Amino acid sequence: MSTRKPAVAGTFYPGEATKLKKDIQKYLSAVPALDEFANIAGIISPHAGYIFSGPVAATAFKAIAHLKPKTVIVFSPSHQEYFQKYSIYPGDSYTTPLGELKINDDLRSKLLNNPHVIQSTAGHKAEHALEVQLPFLQEIFSHRFEIVPVVIGDVTIEMMDSVAGALANLNLTEDFLVIASSDLSHFHSYELANTIDRELLDLLQSYNLDEIAAGIDDHTLEACGIMPIYTLMKYTAERSKAVCKILDYRNSGDTAGDKYRVVGYAAGIVYNP
Numbered sequence: 001m002s003t004r005k006p007a008v009a010g011t012f013y014p015g016e017a018t019k020l021k022k023d024i025q026k027y028l029s030a031v032p033a034l035d036e037f038a039n040i041a042g043i044i045s046p047h048a049g050y051i052f053s054g055p056v057a058a059t060a061f062k063a064i065a066h067l068k069p070k071t072v073i074v075f076s077p078s079h080q081e082y083f084q085k086y087s088i089y090p091g092d093s094y095t096t097p098l099g100e101l102k103i104n105d106d107l108r109s110k111l112l113n114n115p116h117v118i119q120s121t122a123g124h125k126a127e128h129a130l131e132v133q134l135p136f137l138q139e140i141f142s143h144r145f146e147i148v149p150v151v152i153g154d155v156t157i158e159m160m161d162s163v164a165g166a167l168a169n170l171n172l173t174e175d176f177l178v179i180a181s182s183d184l185s186h187f188h189s190y191e192l193a194n195t196i197d198r199e200l201l202d203l204l205q206s207y208n209l210d211e212i213a214a215g216i217d218d219h220t221l222e223a224c225g226i227m228p229i230y231t232l233m234k235y236t237a238e239r240s241k242a243v244c245k246i247l248d249y250r251n252s253g254d255t256a257g258d259k260y261r262v263v264g265y266a267a268g269i270v271y272n273p
Contacts (some may be wrong), residue, residue: 002091004149007096008128013050013135017097023050024139027058034063037271041236042178044204044229044244044268045136047076047129053183053265057136059248060267065140071104072137072176073148073167075228075244076104076130079184083122086163088112088215090119093151096106096131098138104146107174111148114166116159123151124125129225131180137179148176152227157213160231167231168238174223180232182225184264192255196222196248204244204268209234222264232270 009015013025027050043060053235054083075086088108093100097187111117124130130149137147167178185196200221212230223229236242248267253259 002238003093003095003100004089004091004124005095006097007129011049012128012132015097018176020097020135021139023054024058024136027054028062028140030055030061031059031062037063037067037269038112040064040067041239041271041272042180043267043270043272044180045133046052046183047132047181047225047265048183048252048265049084052263053255054077054185055255056250056265056267061136061140061248063269064177067177068141068143069145069177071095071107071146071148072177072179073150074130074179075181075231076127076151077155077228078123078127079129079224081123084156085153085155085159086117087120087122087124087151087153089124089149090121091179092130092135094147096138097124098132098135101134101147105178107170108148110170110247112165115146115162115193116155117163119205123153127151132182133179149255155227157216158226161234164231164234164238167235171239178232178235180230182223182227184266185222186187186263187261189257190251190259190262193251193262194263195224197251197266201249203268204229204233205246207233207242207244208239209236236270236272241273242270244268244270247259
């Protein structure tokens with residue numbers, strides 16, 4: 001048995017299980033009542049240290065807390081390593097202070113049939129953006145579920161479209177949710193960050209995949225996880241008419257930092273109405 005052990009426990013979030021559970025419950029309990037959405041494909045969730053982005057991430061996770069998916073596919077950007085394609089961890093599980101999450105080997109094998117998906121440790125060894133999603137999942141779901149952890153390297157729009165199509169085909173027979181891990185703009189003033197981020201969020205909510213793809217190609221969209229977001233949104237659109245609704249937006253100037261150099265965070269839900 002091989003597991004990917006925590007890399008950022010004790011830094012991005014508490015390394016002790018009791019404290020971690022307490023913090024997550026605090027964030028979740030502070031979220032106002034949300035509408036219950038049907039036909040949910042997945043969520044957009046930020047990935048900074050919990051004191052910064054935890055309150056926003058909690059909104060996204062609370063929106064799916066009533067569900068009981070068999071598997072959760074987590075798409076993350078790579079901050080630490082350069083590689084190509086979608087990299088699925090080759091081991092048996094990921095471990096957090098809250099316990100072990102088994103990888104769905106059958107669904108992993110089916111995704112590996114796509115030529116743009118590889119089985120590799122590339123992107124997984126020190127990546128925080130995927131890891132920080134997992135304790136929230138462990139806290140909101142009381143049923144037994146599995147994961148497919150995927151870190152996205154250097155990919156093209158065509159590659160993302162191909163993987164999104166593969167997900168849509170798998171969704172005909174497989175039960176899974178998708179998490180798209182992403183922060184927004186980085187290190188602008190509070191006012192400028194709000195302007196930049198609102199423009200992106202308006203684009204997501206208009207569901208203009210062509211404009212999003214163009215922004216990915218010309219590097220004008222400030223979201224480090226724009227490829228996970230695009231993959232989720234393209235997959236959902238492949239299922240049927242799709243909606244992206246932003247449930248919360250704040251930046252580090254609102255949560256736990258100064259207002260001079262902030263990072264933006266959004267919680268979103270993507271579904272088929």
